[in-house]
Amino acid sequence: MARSAFIPKVRDHKYHQAVLDRMPRAWGAWPDDEASVNDDQALATFLRRSQKDSFEWPKKTVVFISDPHADAEAFEASLIAAGVIERDGASLCDYELTRFGRKAEIIIGGDCLDKGPSNLDLLRSLAHLYRLKADVTLLAGNHDLRLLMGLLVLEREADTGSQHLFVRMGRKVIPLFREVFDQYLASTRWEEGIPPEEACRDLLFPDSDWFDNFPFFAAGFLTPEGIEREMRKMESKMGSFERHCQNAGLTLRQVYAAAMKCRSLFLKESGEFSWFFRKMKLVRQRGAFLFLHAGLDDHMASLLAKRGVKHANRAFKKNLMTQNLFSFYYSPLANTFRTKYRKADLPLTDRGVKGARKAGIQVLVHGHINQHGGQRISLKNGLVHIEADITLDAHSRKREGLEGHGVGVTLIDRKRGVVGLSGDYPRAKVFKPGRKGRLVGASQ
Template sequence: MTACNVIPKVSEQPYHHAILTRLPSEWVPWPDDASSVNHEDALGILLKRSQKKSFTWPKTPVVFISDPHADAEAFEASLLAAGIIERDGAHLCEYALTKFGQKADIVVGGDCLDKGPSNLTMLRSLAHLYRLKAKVTLLAGNHDLRLLMGLLSLERETDVGSQHLFVRMGKKVIPLFKEVFDQYLADTQWDKGVPSEEACRQALFPGSDWFDNFPFYAAGFLTHEGIERELAKMTTKAQSFEAHCAKNGLTLPQVYAAAMKCRSLFLKKSGEFSWFFRRMRLVKKRGSFLFLHAGLDDHMAELLAKHGVKYANRAFKQNLMNQNLFSFYYGSLANTFRTKYRKADLPLTPRGAYVARRAGIQVLVHGHINRHFGQRLSLKNGLIHIEADITLDAHSRKKEGLEGHGVGVTLIDKKRGVIGLSCDYPHAKVFKPSRKGNLSGAR
């Protein structure tokens, strides 16, 4: 079996060639992995539904890259693998758009932050993509929004529902604060105006009575499992947060100073990264495909069916900046970038899946859940999911026994179908419906 035109072209320049050698050169029909479909035939159902007149493909090719997690090298390698960019320099952030990159819809599926190796380089690489006037949609990821919630909680009058949101970011955000401190504050009088260590501790950590009061505050809003999960998470994070700061060479006053600098960088109009949350969207729909970070619940399915995607994105923005942080972060809008369909999450029932399909949403394309063998099809109460987080960042890959940074992308195109490329799977996975069924090995 040889490479065919379903696989994007990658140029033979040395850097590109190094990426090409890590990608599959052959394709296979999308595998029917029974372990991934909850004992239901996701592939067969996708094939059947995709042949109906009501099923529509995006008019423009969509390139979906999710969960780069502060790894600009993995992000840019994936753009190269998709045929979106070509190098015009030897370093990160030195690239230009290809002809395909100029016309394609590029959807970044969220979680640009945390883990590593560099949050700031990742943000600057994404900013360069915007400068090139690429058609980019940036979706909200739970790691991205956790930073925003933590930063906002330092400004607003805190209550039981939000006073824990800074520490709730956990150890994964500390490398960002370290980067910010080193690049912006280390050689300045950073401690001028910074409170004492104890005052910083009181500002950053939830009050001593938070663990007693939170279950009552959240009752009727979160499930019992959700409340127990939050208490368990916060017990661990509150006990270890300061130790993780020290391990990264930061005192609490330095963390406080870095957080204030992050507020300036991300939340002020003049900040270097002010575009990041401003450009962020909750969902994007193209044809019968809904792109988002994690998944749906019944309430969001109803909202999308009644009001549409534009309304959902407006509601996301207004709730993000103007409403109670607790009701936003633990509500249905945020469940869209948080859910893993656990008991603690707001549920997607067969009724919600039916409502989504009636609204023209046949397939969810999302990240959020690490996969080691490329993209995966699954079926949740009759709603098809393409799980496209193929573990890009070097930090996660090392932790999970994978080598180097990841390379991978999911392409959706009415001519080529759905293509899953990953350096961790030996073949390109291709789904292209036809009257005779999914693609066979014939050329």
């Protein structure tokens, strides 16, 4: 079948052509070869359930892009690949919505921050999408919320449960502080009002007895595996955080000054990025599809069944800014953007899957799990998951042996079905059930 039957067209422009040249030129039914990492049982389950009268597709096309991780080039290239925007040149933010882009819902699956190459460029590119009046839903990612927790703890009287949350951000947040310092502080008298180096260390790092106290504080909140994992992470980050700052050319005074500037940029109503956390949602349901960053557990599935998505998003916003940081960050609400279904995470069992189905949820669409072979359909305790994090940012790609920035997007609607586009996979993956329960494009 011709490429254009399933893959959106892009404008005839040299920059657009460069994006197009990186995208697959053919399509295949999902999965399409023996080497595919996809789970045949998951696909068969998805196919069977999508044939039921109760299965609902989104009313308008959903364009899902997850985990751009501070790479605006990858983000905008993915929007171009989806047919959502037209860009007139090589400059970031120099784009307009297409006719299709004005009609589609764009869901950003979280993790806009960290890694690189530029947090601020990504935020400004996303802000431009809002300026164009695009229908955008921004979901919470664990990297995004870690920044918020780290900034909030600087203004609150930190207890054992939260005083480690700044350093817990680790080395991946340091490029943001470097960017903020360079763009907003370097040419100013930033030292005024900033405590000495040792005092900044005390403000940023947890107390010396934190390792002794945290396991007792967290007992009953976290699983034993979760406590052990948290302690291991902090041992590593406590030992390396200051060294990573020094490698980036930052003293702890400069890091503290940049963090306080971030508080102004993100948390003050007049801040350039004050919209970022204000617009953020935890989940978005469209038909039988629930869009979120990571996954569900039994408690959240039950909450969605009993109270619905609107209540979950209200609870997320309320807890985000008003509750104890520890109880929020390790809660079922936060598990939604943190889980990888490990023993350390809150569990999803048959009870939770039944709750999800009661809420009308048949498929989770999420990021959070790097994929090098395009999007993946998996089955977790009987619940279908579409894993759509296809490693976009240039920083991660370099570390993982991939070239340049990534390009990738997942499109979902009744007409197309599910289309997975990735510059790292030779074909577009297409899931489109036929009328008689056969998968369109499947082998005869």
